[in-house]
Amino acid sequence: MSSTKDPKTKNAVSRRGFLGGMGIGTGAVGAGLLEREAIASPAAATVAGPGAAPITLNINGKPVSLTAEPSVTLLDALRNHLDYTGAKKVCDRGTCGACTVMMAGKSVYACSVLAIDAQGKPIETIEGLPVDNPISTAFVNHDAQQCGYCTPGMVMATKGFLAEHPNPTLEDVKNGMGGNLCRCGTYMGIRQAVLEAAKNMKGAKNG
Amino acid sequence: MANTPDYSWPPMADRKIIGKSFKRLDGQAKASGRAKYTSDLKMKDMLYAAYVLCPHGHARVTSIDTSAAEKVKGVQAVHVIAPAGTEVQWHGKEIAAVAATTEEIAREAIRMVKVDYEVMPHFVNEQDLGKAGSRGKAAGEKVTGDPEKAFQEAEAVSDGVYGIPVITHSCLEPHGCVIQWQGDQVMAWPSTQFVTGWANTLAPNLKVPAANIKVKMDYIGGGFGSKFSPGAWAEVGAILSQKAGGRPVKIYLDRVAEQTIAGNRPSAFGKIKIAGKKDGTITAWQSDTWASGGFAGGGQPPLPYVYNNIPNTRLNHTSISVNAGPSQAWRAPNNQQASFLTCSAIEDFAAKAGCDPMDVFNKNAGYTPRAEQYQYQLAKAAELSEWKKLWKPRDQRTGTMRRGLGIGVNAWAGNGHGCTARLTINSDGSVVLEMGTQDLGTGTRTIMTQVAAETLGLQMGQVKLVIGDNSLPPGGSSGGSTTVGGVSAATRKAGVNALGKLYEAAAPALGVQPEELEAVDGQIRVKSNHAKNMTWVAACKKIGPAGKISETGVNETRNPMGLFSGGAAGVQVADVSVDIETGLVKINRFVAVQDCGLVINPKLAESQVIGAIIMGISTALYEERIMDNATGRMMNPDLEFYKLAGIKDIGDIVVHMDIREVNDKRGVIGLGEPPAIGICAAVGNAVANAIGKRVPYMPMTPMHVLNALEGRNA
Known part of the structure; x- marks a missing residue:
């Protein structure tokens, strides 16, 4: 069982993938490679940075502009440069899932995507869901949260998971939700909440 | 009214709101991402701070140069915390901080701060007492009875080594605050377990009157005992702001x-011998224990735990200073370690004596402060875990996957902290309940509202609650499982007091004395004649010219008036399977029988117990702060190598809340701590039962399990 949070997901672009693609970063991907790429590709990619660059993101169906260095992650762009704070910064390196958002229909760790690289892809944050959406409501019904800091990420991970597994078994839920961590210990409630959300979303196109 | 009003809880059968599983009131705000934690705040002209931290386990700062950092565009303030000459005792200790217009600039600027260190010798691993040398401080021997004689006369003696490592709180929301210092006024938005007292701790450090420090917090992303005080960061943030x-x-x-310096639970290690009879009766205990909670040492578990009336005991303890981040209170300080050491030793004694440990825990319950309670709970836990069917002696397990069962016990004082609630009834019938307390995710908002609604005979939606502000009547610190007892008692008193005033206002219209009235189902009515009544709103219209009644209720810790108590007991059983080829431990089922008092909200109470168990399973299977002897650094200050349990790792959890009238009469008892205590004990014992050998050191990682199977000393 693979969730869309699998780091190998084709559509999601990781920080490392971005650095490799741009030819910046480690010595292994040297300047020579960048040159060859430039020669091979007549329509050379626009080089942004190192200073702040204008970035336009499509968030919850609306274009949003900001100015940030190319090294700024989607998470920092959402939280610091804009004001979408449902996604939380916890591990900041793709382990805990507290920053989960949807990008181009897949759930991704916003801490592991560069904002500049998220341009042109529809991004959905938890703020894009109604307060009483079926997933959040199922979390409330099953008391699947305590301090609540992991919860928005859990909700968005559920959305991504259910998009691929609309009829999950309990075993599916245990596997598919494994990319998000909770410290208060709410997993028992989350298992039931995800199952209930799946049931209530039948026929509903979107969470 | 001259007499003290009757604050006692309504009888179980009469309750309309208390005892019902209302959904947590802030649930939708949190689950929809709309709840604003202080770490989510973004305000006009706000700066972002970043720290320079000491990279060494022990060093002296010989020079520090911040000039390059100061020149970085966007840097607005630089503060040196550890000037040249400062001796630094642990990796991660704060050296300097900068504040800049963006987080990126702040992080870039700290890289421009040049610090030279004279690296000094460090000591970071306390597992081997023999290596502690001068870093250890012996507490002095304590002897009761005649342990020498008891050990000589024993029919069975167990002798084991046990250890539970330092673990870190790993709050998902890190420690910190947003803080603004202008002139002699400070405004702070911290992440804290103590909204009311936060300013008072900070005030002397800033030399600003506590009265001038305003504190607000709506939500906190985890604390678990590590977020009472403002921490060094609040002071540093304030200085940067100024x-x-x-x-x-x-x-x-x-x-x-966060993982390195923001809090951890002290370790505990011990060599423990138990003497007794072949029938499982324990006669003597001897323990040589040691522990560390950081540079200051600390961490002495109370031994023997729960079974603390063993007649013959000899106890020695050594507190060890290590060069590592300081400990903080952790959900039942020292009790988890004590439960682990004690229950492990009892299980090993049972194996030595050839007894079923369930019988040994039961037979020796006379040594506990509440024998009947523990015996009742042991029987219940045995039933729910199918102990009789599933438990087998250590040497009767075969095959690659070996199943085992183990027991852990808990006890916690609890009680209710001192605090004050203010309840205001307005002439339009609206009600406001206020207290400078906080909801850690334990459900404080919900239970306070339930108590007020029950007391006033109203529905949940008719009471507005305001918390999280230090200008409100004082709340207590949310620690020690004292919050629910405190806030429920204070709320009950405020409600009864306010209602007394409302009765005075409404009584003349009903032609009776105020004492003859009661508030039920949205009515003020005559107790002896329910037909004589008026609606809540009509009664509130009788409130005099002030337009409102505002009464406080004060909870006094030492005068519970039957509203709350402490002394919760619990028994837990872990059911695990161990793969003896890979050393992997899997939780099949975890059973918790939890003593509780009057339960205001069963759903939230159960969430507390389940949460404590999941956290405990995480500590039992994965968590360990790993210190590097060579560099003195913490090796796993992250969430990849400091592992937390995930949704798949916890097995099934069965909770039996002991809600009975006999317990209800004890009043409200906090549940944050007690169920968190015995998990390492139960899991460790289950693994020993499964593989037939004691795995001495927590957590139950493949390495530790395989070391034990191969007879290697770690």
């Missing part, structure tokens, strides 16, 4: 700092 002309500064630890 240096930057009074702009607000957001100062939150990054994940590395």
